[in-house]
Amino acid sequence: MQGSANLNVMIKTARKVGRALLKDFGEVEQLQVSVKGAGDFVTRADLNAEQIIREELMEARPTYGFLGEESAEIEGQDPTRRWIVDPLDGTTNFLHGLPHWAVSIALEHKGAIVAGVIYDPVKDECFFAEKGQGAWLNESRIRVSGRNRLIESVFATGLPWAGRADLPQTLQDLGRLLPATSGVRRFGAASLDLAYVAAGRYEGFWERRLKPWDIAAGLIIVTEGGGMIDAVAAGDDIIGSGTVIAANNEIFDNFAKVIRS
Structure with a gap:
């Protein structure tokens, strides 16, 4: 699919941070871990990933707002548009060496989500969608199951x-x-x-x-x-x-x- 400029920035950013996370995942036992709450751990990889995403997105679209899991929200000059980001969804899996975690980036416009990217670096599966353009996995169109029972x-x-x-x-x-x-x-x-x-x-x-x-x-x-x-x-x-x-x-x-x- 030929996506918009915003979607292309999102995919490029998700893949870039995914490569960084894969390096840390390969050394998971050496990661510095701090406890953020019961069962909810934040790692150096998590924080670094959000920093990469924030820098990439804010450089590309400096007027947009930014809401991420690991840092304070940024109010954008454009109040109608906001990035919503989870730099590492599945942190507990990541810490335990379980290969099931993802980078998630969404773009909100006037309160509605208009584009989304979910990237699984371990499997190199990039799920993405933009309003009115269908849903995709890498180069292939995807649809929900047809089962009815x-x-x-x-x-x-x-x-x-x-x-x-x-x-x-x-x-x-x-x-x-x-x-x-x-x-x-x-x-x-x-x-x-x-x-x-x-x-x-x-x-x-x-x-x-x-x-x-x-x-x-x-x-x-x-x-x-x-x-x-x-x-x-x-x-x-x-x-x-x-x-x-x-x-x-x-x-x-x-x-x-x-x-x-």
Whole structure:
């Protein structure tokens, strides 16, 4: 796909920071680790990655705002446009040497996500989308799964850790969903979960207590891939609520009904 100048900057930046992260991933045991919170670790690689992204994007578009996981928000001279960035989604996987993590970059315009890039450097898979241009994986167009029965479908979610208060709610979700499906996966990177829905690898994904940078890029990739996406409370702002239900059109209603019961 011939993307816009903004999308090309996003892809170039994601690939550049991905190369830097791969070098650190190869030396994961030597990384300096500091604890940011229960189960939520920040590494030198994480901080360096966000710095690279911020410098690249702000050089290309100096008037845009910037919201990243690891640094203070930058208010842009152009109040209508903002980058939303997760430099390393799947930090715990990264630290444990698990090859499932990603760089996520989204562009917001007037409150709506208009472009998104999710790059998995280990597999060299770059998922991206721009409003009205479809969803892509590297050079190939992608679409959501065509399965229309829950019992044939595989879903993904996140699981609470370290005493998070939403554990009982998540266990209730699993208790309702598991008997009706082919299974639920928990791989530890929400951005890739959404990308996998867009690519038809999962039929659906849901999670609560997410941050804007966890889901922003995935929102447009799912919708441009032909999927449906909403907050857990129907009609709520997804990014504002930090909750998401995403699925193909065929099963979205039945899937959402189970989660919202």
